[in-house]
Amino acid sequence: MTEEDPKTSFSELDARLHKARQKEDERVTRLAKTAPEKPGAGAAMRIAVEMISALLVSGGIGWYLDDWLGTRPWVMLAMLLLGCGVGLRNTYRTAMRLNADLHEGLPSDDSVAKPPEEK
């Protein structure tokens, strides 16, 4: 066995370990991105929930504002309209994200971290 300087062999090992770790990271990342199969019903549920929760929240805010300002139906109606907009926007975002996951197979980091903007 040829004698090596223990320091260089350690740093070599370090480099190899680093490389292996990086490779494993990439593999894991890839796996994690493709792993969770989304059943169709789950996707539909996610989209429906976005719409409902937007309407609930904006309607609720409107209701309390009405109570506070004494303008019974009006603020709530306006907020419900706004809520429709918010719901549509959230629904669109979720749908686009699901779409991106489906078609690209391996979505880039960005598409997972932030949904595509509608401008």
Add this chain to the structure above:
Amino acid sequence: MSAENHSPLAQFEIKRFVEMNVGGIDASFTNSSLWMVITVVAVTAMLTLSMRGRAMVPGRWQSVAELSYEFIANMLRENVGSEGRRYFPFVFTLFMFILFSNVLGLIPYSFTSTSHIIVTFGMAIVVFLGVTLIGIIRHKGKFLTLFAPSGVPVFLMPLLIPIEIISYLTRPVSLALRLFANMMAGHTLLKVFGGFVVALGVFGIAPLFFIVALYGLELIVAFLQAYVFTILTCLYLNDAIHLHH
């Protein structure tokens, strides 16, 4: 089981085991609390007992514990980055708690605490408030830029900012609603088809097969909903830390 309790919704009934009243608030120990305690004990037992060996080559249980650790660690790394590391304990606890209560709820005669919206909403509001506080502490006033979408003409701002704010406020509601609705719908469906099996006698074999399939699906849903809740927490955390939408 009593005879009159055949409604598919009877399984969601809250039963008070120990009546308690703290300052006018009903804080009774219920079947829901009991199953939450069981969930916490089960998670703790599984993680501590399985890791007791600390073997280099993990056995089955140790692998499960290590896999779940890695699963969440990777999720945080991918979606939040290295700064997400310090929030790992919270996110991991959240995931394990939801996963275990979903799965434990599938055991016959057990109770699914996540099928009650107050429980899921409680968790969602903690996530929401926590994430908002983290964002405010990290970025002070700049946190508000989260509500101003970039690259939009100024005259649209008065419309878009309220939309962004409401959209931000819907987060806890949609988080809570999604988990609750999935769990409750699944369990109700199981119970309804369970009723068919009894009612149809010999022909009950058909819905019985359906239940077996549905049960498998419910197991997937139990995992998937825990996953969705956790990954959305990660995404919200990412928004708060990096301020891009």
